[in-house]
Amino acid sequence: xxxxxxxxxxxxxxxxxxxxxxxxxxxxxxxxxxxxxxxxxxxxxxxxxxxxxxxxxxxxxxxxx
Numbered sequence: 001x002x003x004x005x006x007x008x009x010x011x012x013x014x015x016x017x018x019x020x021x022x023x024x025x026x027x028x029x030x031x032x033x034x035x036x037x038x039x040x041x042x043x044x045x046x047x048x049x050x051x052x053x054x055x056x057x058x059x060x061x062x063x064x065x
Contacts, residue, residue, distance in 0.1 A: 006030045009061045010054055024058045027051035 004012045004025045011019035027050065 003029050010058045024062070026054035026058055030054055 005017075006012055006025050007019055009019075010024045010026060010030055012023040012025050014020050028047065030050075
């Protein structure tokens with residue numbers, strides 16, 4: 001729980017909140033999304049779902065650049 005802070009494109013943010021060029025996080029590594037944890041231990045299945053979604057989302061974001 002916790003993880004790296006990211007923006008809506010799953011780019012990892014630096015300490016000032018700016019995206020780090022070329023660095024993305026998905027799944028548990030991106031669990032600190034935006035303002036808090038993306039999912040909790042009391043919701044089975046959400047972790048796997050976010051792993052699939054975030055991985056596909058990052059691939060889409062990168063392919064659009």
